[in-house]
Amino acid sequence: MQDEQTSETFADDVAGMYRHLTRITRTLRAKAAGSGLSAGGAATLWTIINNAPIRVTALAVAESVAAPTMSKIVANLVDRGYVERVGDPDDARAKLVQPTAQGRAVIADMRLVRARALADALETMSPADRDTVDAGLRLLSTALAPGLDSSDRQKDAIL
Template identity: 50%
Template sequence: MSDNEEQLVDVRSLHHRLVRINRVLRVAGSGSGLSAGTAAALWSITQHAPLRLSRLAEIESVSTPAISRIVTGLEDMGYVERRPDPLDARARLLYPTESGCEVVSTTRNARVRRIAEALETLEPDDRQLVERAFELLSDALAASEV
């Protein structure tokens, strides 16, 4: 096996582990009853509000009709509201409601607790290694977005 093939196998293994982590965390935060896509959209609204529907579609990398259906569902649940844009009376801006912010916070807290529980099972040196590895990987991934 060549070095490139070995590296590809290592990257596939890393990807597999990241998918497993994501699944565990998704289950830990699934008490909201929201699908992953809907929860992601709600999180984006809480982080970037006020924002237009078209901007949310860009952030979530989905079509405007798809995000419109998601936002309508979030409105129906009482998690999001649309308000007039003060700069353009024809446009609407998305805002999270108090309930929407609470759902995001509860979900995040459940996931954080699950990570904390897992880290507590590690030796201090291993915990520091995991923290450093995630720091390096997230910085490298963020740098490649630019």
């Protein structure tokens, strides 16, 4: 009986934490909505910036979407001037995608808006509470992605 209660309490805790993480993510995403990019478009542009030049098929795998879906997202990013298609030096028939200066600027602006929103929220907390949030986020980040080194975490900071 004790194990059942512990398991239910743990499940409730996890559900509550997930709700909080979802609320934080949605709030930060909404703050940067002025870019006009969908969440998928922004995530794809971020992936392109951090992995360019990259094939659309590799993008689809990285973003866990079907290749035709990724082709549509990339076409939209090309139309907006955020990315460009370039020849693949290893395969003359293939194209790679890379960010434009405008695409890099959009992501930088989104990052700035989100960081400012986060900073504003943290400023309402005491130094001790900020330290607690920082420690908790570090622990959770490491537990979720134990193989990432500090350079990968730097890349993750873009969005």
